[in-house]
Amino acid sequence: MSSTIGTLFKVSTYGESHGKAVGAIVDGCPANVELSEADIQPQLTRRRPGQSDMTTPRDEADRVSILSGVENGKTLGTPIGLMVNNKDQRPGDYQEMSSVPRPSHADFTYQMKYGNRAASGGGRSSARETIGRVAAGAIAEKILFERFGTKITAWVSSVGEIDAHDMAAEGLTREQIDSNIIRCPDEVAAAKMIELVTAVRDRKDSVGGILTCVAEHIPVGLGEPVFDKLEARLAQAMLSIPATKGFEIGSGFSGARMLGSRHNDPFEMKDGRLGTTTNHSGGVQGGISNGEPIIFKVAFKPPATIGLAQETATFDGAAAVLEAKGRHDPCVVPRAVPIVETMTALVLMDFVLRQSYRNL
Numbered sequence: 001m002s003s004t005i006g007t008l009f010k011v012s013t014y015g016e017s018h019g020k021a022v023g024a025i026v027d028g029c030p031a032n033v034e035l036s037e038a039d040i041q042p043q044l045t046r047r048r049p050g051q052s053d054m055t056t057p058r059d060e061a062d063r064v065s066i067l068s069g070v071e072n073g074k075t076l077g078t079p080i081g082l083m084v085n086n087k088d089q090r091p092g093d094y095q096e097m098s099s100v101p102r103p104s105h106a107d108f109t110y111q112m113k114y115g116n117r118a119a120s121g122g123g124r125s126s127a128r129e130t131i132g133r134v135a136a137g138a139i140a141e142k143i144l145f146e147r148f149g150t151k152i153t154a155w156v157s158s159v160g161e162i163d164a165h166d167m168a169a170e171g172l173t174r175e176q177i178d179s180n181i182i183r184c185p186d187e188v189a190a191a192k193m194i195e196l197v198t199a200v201r202d203r204k205d206s207v208g209g210i211l212t213c214v215a216e217h218i219p220v221g222l223g224e225p226v227f228d229k230l231e232a233r234l235a236q237a238m239l240s241i242p243a244t245k246g247f248e249i250g251s252g253f254s255g256a257r258m259l260g261s262r263h264n265d266p267f268e269m270k271d272g273r274l275g276t277t278t279n280h281s282g283g284v285q286g287g288i289s290n291g292e293p294i295i296f297k298v299a300f301k302p303p304a305t306i307g308l309a310q311e312t313a314t315f316d317g318a319a320a321v322l323e324a325k326g327r328h329d330p331c332v333v334p335r336a337v338p339i340v341e342t343m344t345a346l347v348l349m350d351f352v353l354r355q356s357y358r359n360l
């Protein structure tokens with residue numbers, strides 16, 4: 001099993017959904033970065049369950065402790081241990097699912113692959129695993145902001161069939177995005193999305209959605225052609241988030257319908273540097289950042305665990321009807337916002353360190 005991401009800014013996550021704790025080890029963080037739990041907690045609080053009617057009612061404060069790698073408020077350059085205790089475990093909720101694998105969850109594949117699996121709540125396949133990523137990514141975000149002014153902002157751009165209107169991606173703030181519980185800055189679309197998620201939840205069903213993410217103030221030159229192109233690593237990072245089904249950068253799939261004369265991003269001088277007049281490339285050309293905002297979308301499926309009765313089969317192949325118990329998200333996208341932002345930061349931070357040796 002690979003639980004590690006990054007080559008120089010290396011993050012390994014640990015922990016199961018209903019075990020004692022979850023967290024991460026960050027190896028390769030530069031020394032002398034001012035760091036405390038207060039720098040990490042805000043993104044964990046935005047990710048935590050139980051924050052609104054749009055999310056699972058599992059009640060976890062998700063308070064992070066820094067176990068190592070920081071002394072007197074500064075990083076030592078040694079591995080940083082991060083831990084969040086699990087408190088509101090209810091393994092009993094998952095008893096009937098021990099014989100019936102949840103359709104479209106990871107119960108069947110984990111059991112087949114390992115011949116064993118965590119008894120409850122999806123173990124490592126649960127979104128609780130993402131706590132370690134978010135905590136580690138919050139450190140990367142801080143360093144990127146202090147060094148380059150990098151700002152990474154994700155928001156909900158679709159839920160089911162409801163789309164937010166196209167908005168200027170740059171300049172949106174986290175305060176604007178968090179101003180409603182679905183995390184969509186288009187207030188009209190947000191109200192419809194909230195209504196939809198509420199109706200779906202009341203029917204014991206679930207619904208998918210799409211996030212848009214923009215990373216601004218990005219140094220030119222990040223990305224390592226050919227196999228570690230920036231967009232390839234971003235896609236890998238995003239598609240490692242549970243429930244993701246799609247990634248597109250810049251013009252994405254719609255670019256395939258355009259003519260070159262429309263799709264090309266012509267150059268011009270911008271604030272004393274060579275920039276582009278349009279950004280169909282999404283800030284990446286040849287696998288390398290070009291200094292324009294990096295813009296991409298991530299598609300999330302409807303969560304698999306639903307209370308509605310589903311006809312399926314037990315592990316032994318006998319017909320069964322599953323009405324899943326437990327506390328589940330009717331739609332994951334509002335909670336996925338800080339996960340997408342911090343995973344972006346992890347990818348960018350690793351590339352910053354990889355590029356730094358060229359400038360020695």
Ligand SMILES: Cc1cc2nc3c(=O)[nH]c(=O)nc-3n(C[C@H](O)[C@H](O)[C@H](O)COP(=O)(O)O)c2cc1C
Pocket residue numbers: 056104105106122125126127241242243244301303304305306327328329330332335336339
């Ligand atoms: C923030 C977040 C919350 C999630 N909450 C749930 C949930 O409550 N119930 C569920 O079945 N899946 C949930 N998921 C998705 C599952 O973890 C995921 O679908 C499962 O591990 C199977 O993996 P796959 O969908 O990537 O194939 C959540 C995902 C994210 C990102």
